[in-house]
Amino acid sequence: MAKKHETPNLDQLESGPWPSFVTGLKRLAERSDMIGDVLGQLEHSYQTRKGYWKGGTLTVRGYGGGVIPRFSEVADQFPDAAEFHTLRIMPAPGMHYNTDILRKLCDVWDEHGSGLLALHGQSGDMMFQGARSEQVQPAFDAINELGFDLGGAGPSVRTSMSCVGSARCEHSCYSEANAHRKVMNSFVDDLHRPSLPYKFKFKFSGCPNDCMNSIQRADMAVIGTWRDDIQVKQDEVRKFVQERGRHEVIDNVITRCPTRCITLKDDDTIEIDNRNCVRCMHCINVMTKALSPGQDRGATILVGGKRTLKIGDLFGTVIVPFMKLDTEEDLDRLVALGESIIDFWAENGLEHERCGEMIDRIGLANFLEGIGLDVDPSMIVHPRTSSYIRTDKWDEEAEKWRARQAEGAA
Numbered sequence: 001m002a003k004k005h006e007t008p009n010l011d012q013l014e015s016g017p018w019p020s021f022v023t024g025l026k027r028l029a030e031r032s033d034m035i036g037d038v039l040g041q042l043e044h045s046y047q048t049r050k051g052y053w054k055g056g057t058l059t060v061r062g063y064g065g066g067v068i069p070r071f072s073e074v075a076d077q078f079p080d081a082a083e084f085h086t087l088r089i090m091p092a093p094g095m096h097y098n099t100d101i102l103r104k105l106c107d108v109w110d111e112h113g114s115g116l117l118a119l120h121g122q123s124g125d126m127m128f129q130g131a132r133s134e135q136v137q138p139a140f141d142a143i144n145e146l147g148f149d150l151g152g153a154g155p156s157v158r159t160s161m162s163c164v165g166s167a168r169c170e171h172s173c174y175s176e177a178n179a180h181r182k183v184m185n186s187f188v189d190d191l192h193r194p195s196l197p198y199k200f201k202f203k204f205s206g207c208p209n210d211c212m213n214s215i216q217r218a219d220m221a222v223i224g225t226w227r228d229d230i231q232v233k234q235d236e237v238r239k240f241v242q243e244r245g246r247h248e249v250i251d252n253v254i255t256r257c258p259t260r261c262i263t264l265k266d267d268d269t270i271e272i273d274n275r276n277c278v279r280c281m282h283c284i285n286v287m288t289k290a291l292s293p294g295q296d297r298g299a300t301i302l303v304g305g306k307r308t309l310k311i312g313d314l315f316g317t318v319i320v321p322f323m324k325l326d327t328e329e330d331l332d333r334l335v336a337l338g339e340s341i342i343d344f345w346a347e348n349g350l351e352h353e354r355c356g357e358m359i360d361r362i363g364l365a366n367f368l369e370g371i372g373l374d375v376d377p378s379m380i381v382h383p384r385t386s387s388y389i390r391t392d393k394w395d396e397e398a399e400k401w402r403a404r405q406a407e408g409a410a
């Protein structure tokens with residue numbers, strides 16, 4: 001197919017040392033008029049320093065969201081890119097695919113769309129970019145036939161992500177894929193019919209390395225952790241020290257423990273004061289053969305992470321310090337917790353207010369009361385500086401907490 005437009009500005013983007021999206025788009029434009037005009041419009045944007053895509057409303061039968069419509073405002077100059085909609089498609093948990101399914105997905109998009117695919121977007125979706133309005137339904141039907149569903153968009157539960165986790169990663173503390181699947185299947189209605197104050201994201205990371213960045217990005221983050229001691233293989237520790245030298249071990253492991261709870265002993269073994277370990281993963285990440293998470297594994301649940309919106313960026317706040325996620329009943333409890341959080345926020349959140357912003361507005365204590373969780377000292381990292389803590393009646397409250405703990409232990 002002949003080249004449609006001169007693109008001097010875009011061409012410059014191919015000159016760097018890294019792979020260029022422009023090169024990819026040009027290659028695709030050889031067989032797609034639509035992409036040829038998208039390149040033309042992008043060049044036009046670069047020259048005039050304006051964007052020319054506008055949104056709209058578009059979806060497939062029975063769904064309230066999941067398609068991101070884009071209409072060109074300069075369709076007279078770039079008619080083949082007049083409509084360039086994106087279908088958000090939910091990924092497989094852990095983002096594992098076999099080549100057969102990937103080929104089939106590509107074939108669907110060659111037949112029903114522009115051929116341009118992005119795996120995966122910030123949202124976690126597979127993004128099928130570039131369909132005309134009349135292509136959207138048949139494209140979805142074909143993708144759905146392969147077992148995939150539309151993702152979330154608008155004020156709804158959004159597409160979820162989980163790390164590769166237990167399938168391939170030795171740090172994993174629960175089955176992320178299982179939890180992901182169970183939770184998403186439980187919130188299908190809230191995903192496809194936008195009726196919440198704003199978006200709500202679940203993300204699943206198997207350990208505190210948090211490869212899904214869930215603490216920053218998820219309204220409800222499920223992050224694997226353990227509550228017993230770090231597993232130590234002292235013979236591997238010794239080998240590590242002998243290979244790398246005490247200097248490196250001291251500089252890169254011992255002094256980098258944020259709570260200074262590891263000691264290197266004279267016989268080249270280590271001792272960990274597990275009570276003071278905050279599960280940051282640093283030592284485990286460095287000494288992968290010698291150290292691994294404990295055996296009593298589960299997850300910490302945090303709520304309220306998000307990027308800037310009404311207020312600045314927020315990290316998630318711990319609301320459940322430790323939760324086992326081994327059995328179906330455990331997963332049911334996780335789903336029930338998600339339900340009570342979403343219900344409370346749906347009732348009390350303002351229009352376009354993320355869950356974390358609501359918590360910031362009404363206070364953590366009110367939120368916890370609203371979803372029926374007891375305040376726990378493990379929720380607070382720095383009691384003396386936390387704005388959530390009140391120290392009047394401290395002793396009385398501490399006594400109540402101790403009594404509750406004793407009750408729980410009995």
Ligand code: HEM
Pocket residue numbers: 051052053068070084085086120121122123124125127129130
């Ligand atoms: C054909 C035109 C476009 C399409 C189909 C499109 C579609 C999308 C989609 C599907 C997402 C979600 C991405 C994800 O989940 O990772 C997105 C994100 C975004 N888009 Fe676009 N978009 C288009 C043009 C633009 C333009 C022209 C701008 C700005 C000048 C823009 C700004 C953004 C921003 C800031 C985000 C958020 C990115 C993130 O969170 O990582 N988009 N767009």
Ligand code: SF4
Pocket residue numbers: 163164165166169170171172173205206207208209210211212
């Ligand atoms: S979050 Fe932890 S378990 Fe998941 S892939 Fe990353 S390191 Fe592995």
Ligand code: SF4
Pocket residue numbers: 256257258259260261262272276277278279280281282283284
């Ligand atoms: S996980 Fe982090 S806090 Fe715990 S012992 Fe290792 S470095 Fe220290």
